[in-house]
Amino acid sequence: MTYEERVETFRKRIKEGHKVEATDWMPDEYRARLLKFIEMHANSELMGALPERDWILRAPSLHRKLAVTAKIQDEVGHAQLLYRLVEDLGKPREKIFEDLVQGRTKFHNVFHYPTHSWGDVGIIAWLVDGAAVISQGALQRSSYAPYGRTMRRICWEEAFHLKHGEDIVLTAVMGTERQKRLMQEALERWWEPLMMFHGPPTPPEKDKDLAWGIKTKPNEQLRQEFLSTYVRKIQEIGLKIPDPKLKFDSDTGRWSYTEPDWDKLYAIVTGNGPASKQRLSFRRLSLEETAWVRRAILGERAQAA
Amino acid sequence: MSPELKEAYARYLLTLADDEIVIGYRDSEWTGVAPVIEEDVAFSSLAQDEIGHARLYYTLAGQRLGKDPDHLALLRPKEGYYHARLLEDRTTPKYDPGGDHQGGGDWAKAVARRFLYDLFDDLRVEGLLSSADPELAGAAEKIRREEKYHLRHGEAWWRTLAVGSVEARERLEAALEAIWPDLLGLFEPAPGEEALVEAGLIARTTDALLDPWLERIYPYFEAHALPFPGEKAGAEWRLGVEARTGGRQGIHGPGWDELYEEMTMVRRLEPEGTW
Amino acid sequence: MHVWEVFRQEQEGEPMVHVGSVVAPDRERAREYARDIYSRRYEAYRLWLVPREAVVEITDLDYLQPPIDRTYRMGVAYRVTVEKRRQIKRMFEDLAKEVYGES
Structure with missing residues (x-):
């Protein structure tokens, strides 16, 4: 069989719903796309720990302190699961981190923004994680089975994050005006990034990741599902969504909204977001300051051998 | 229980809780920035365990003082915390939203501090197992079941740093040299501990833990020929370092100023609010 | 660093199911990391850690399903x-x- 024929057979099997395992043969393009897709996801989990990490010390009760720490620990745990997949696809961890801090690989738009208050902690855990669960839920059926299995595990844990986030928001909304304002202001800050979260409405036929079955739902469908799941829940608790054009059209069964500026999204994910440089320089600093520890681990192994 | 004894007991419980919460807070800062991702997750679990232990102690203290555990943890005046000074310094780099981050993260200090503190705390908790207060004895029994894994973690890292590379060893030695005065500060007793021993609430005063602790830590230094600032003459330990005390009296350093500011920041917005 | 494949038994008597892998410098830390990555929420009744090199894979379908x-x-x-x-x-x-x- 020629290479092209093998690729065609592979494509056909994926279309029929067959799954691929790490040790199976796969076309170079599939491996490259898969690696890039999962690496960006993994980077996002790791970089996502940073904006929330600022609030680990500041949580306003012992319960919240434990829950916030556990939540961020989960995000790093998710990064571990995903980086293991990337490593198994052939990219060593040191190289992954080098590319990340050099800005050669990307991470998700929502982690390029600063956090300003405890309100951000609630809104991120509830709605950013909520948006993430919508796409990760669809990824459970990815053609790459190790990724799909990892998504099942991650979604299970994200379910706790949503409850934790929603509880922070509800508690504040039931509290004083000041507490409620923290949540309203945070919602206003996060709405635009949330609307950008699932990416531009690329026509499904042009989306290569969709064609390879790496992902299973088009961007716009994910955004519509997000709006259907959360808009009512947000409005019911008296928070106002800062988009006058947002409405559900019962004839088409679709939400209409103010079109996000997709050039802005591109600028953000390529390292020009409001906190991109600070986050990457902090990641670089923490990697540099711990490089000697990784060398020591390898040294100890060398002696033991 | 006489009012004096009751006061001394509450103070002792707060001291236990403050030690645990402060090291728990400081170690939780490694979440997201530890040397290896797997270790990141592991170290965060240790930090969460400590906060959990602090919560148990605050709950016991709160029952005696008629106060809410969260109030005790987050709403006391800054000079009303009695943790040892060893535990209050930051060991991670600090994020600055403006981008001028502060470096100085020190995994060697984090690991050495945690291991030697855990060995101290293990002896202290051992002395609570037979407490006349069954609630404290019960808490101590559960805490010990978690702490035994902390000791395993500490041993593994102690070995890695001592033998992994010349650089690692130098960093470990430098960290140890810097923290010795504060390590000895752990053994500063809280006011009224003798009465607590007499009443059977605790087995030993905190200063009486020093010798058993030295006996216990010395083999870890000896195994890797790490410098030890003292020697045993007969049954007596002679140490070449002075303890830096004051923590148990509420006297702290800049590390605490920074931590207190952060940990109370949100709660102070609405101190009596529900969060 | 070594890769260990992790198998988890969620309840007593149930099968050991492969859940993923950890990278660790030694057995001791492999144990810790496996606990923290795969049982932070009481998910495991038992864990097995198997060095990746020890896994023998058979994928030949003519052999498995003649x-x-x-x-x-x-x-x-x-x-x-x-x-x-x-x-x-x-x-x-x-x-x-x-x-x-x-x-």
């Missing part, structure tokens, strides 16, 4: 026994009619 009929090993091949019982019952009924006449 192409020539093996259904004689399986229940599905014996549905016909139900029909046979029915036939035997009918046979006895016919015989009884013959001996005792219609009743």
Whole structure:
């Protein structure tokens, strides 16, 4: 069989719903796309720990302190699961981190923004994680089975994050005006990034990741599902969504909204977001300051051998 | 229980809780920035365990003082915390939203501090197992079941740093040299501990833990020929370092100023609010 | 660094199921990392850690699911026994009619 024929057979099997395992043969393009897709996801989990990490010390009760720490620990745990997949696809961890801090690989738009208050902690855990669960839920059926299995595990844990986030928001909304304002202001800050979260409405036929079955739902469908799941829940608790054009059209069964500026999204994910440089320089600093520890681990192994 | 004894007991419980919460807070800062991702997750679990232990102690203290555990943890005046000074310094780099981050993260200090503190705390908790207060004895029994894994973690890292590379060893030695005065500060007793021993609430005063602790830590230094600032003459330990005390009296350093500011920041917005 | 494959038993008596892997410098830390990555929320009753090199993989489908009929090993091949019982019952009924006449 020629290479092209093998690729065609592979494509056909994926279309029929067959799954691929790490040790199976796969076309170079599939491996490259898969690696890039999962690496960006993994980077996002790791970089996502940073904006929330600022609030680990500041949580306003012992319960919240434990829950916030556990939540961020989960995000790093998710990064571990995903980086293991990337490593198994052939990219060593040191190289992954080098590319990340050099800005050669990307991470998700929502982690390029600063956090300003405890309100951000609630809104991120509830709605950013909520948006993430919508796409990760669809990824459970990815053609790459190790990724799909990892998504099942991650979604299970994200379910706790949503409850934790929603509880922070509800508690504040039931509290004083000041507490409620923290949540309203945070919602206003996060709405635009949330609307950008699932990416531009690329026509499904042009989306290569969709064609390879790496992902299973088009961007716009994910955004519509997000709006259907959360808009009512947000409005019911008296928070106002800062988009006058947002409405559900019962004839088409679709939400209409103010079109996000997709050039802005591109600028953000390529390292020009409001906190991109600070986050990457902090990641670089923490990697540099711990490089000697990784060398020591390898040294100890060398002696033991 | 006489009012004096009751006061001394509450103070002792707060001291236990403050030690645990402060090291728990400081170690939780490694979440997201530890040397290896797997270790990141592991170290965060240790930090969460400590906060959990602090919560148990605050709950016991709160029952005696008629106060809410969260109030005790987050709403006391800054000079009303009695943790040892060893535990209050930051060991991670600090994020600055403006981008001028502060470096100085020190995994060697984090690991050495945690291991030697855990060995101290293990002896202290051992002395609570037979407490006349069954609630404290019960808490101590559960805490010990978690702490035994902390000791395993500490041993593994102690070995890695001592033998992994010349650089690692130098960093470990430098960290140890810097923290010795504060390590000895752990053994500063809280006011009224003798009465607590007499009443059977605790087995030993905190200063009486020093010798058993030295006996216990010395083999870890000896195994890797790490410098030890003292020697045993007969049954007596002679140490070449002075303890830096004051923590148990509420006297702290800049590390605490920074931590207190952060940990109370949100709660102070609405101190009596529900969060 | 070494890769350990992690298998988890979620409840007593249930099978050990592969859940992922950890990277660690030694067995001791592999244990810790496996606990923290795969059982932070009481998910495990038991964990197995297996060095990746120890795993032998068989993926050859001709070997695992041979192409020539093996259904004689399986229940599905014996549905016909139900029909046979029915036939035997009918046979006895016919015989009884013959001996005792219609009743």
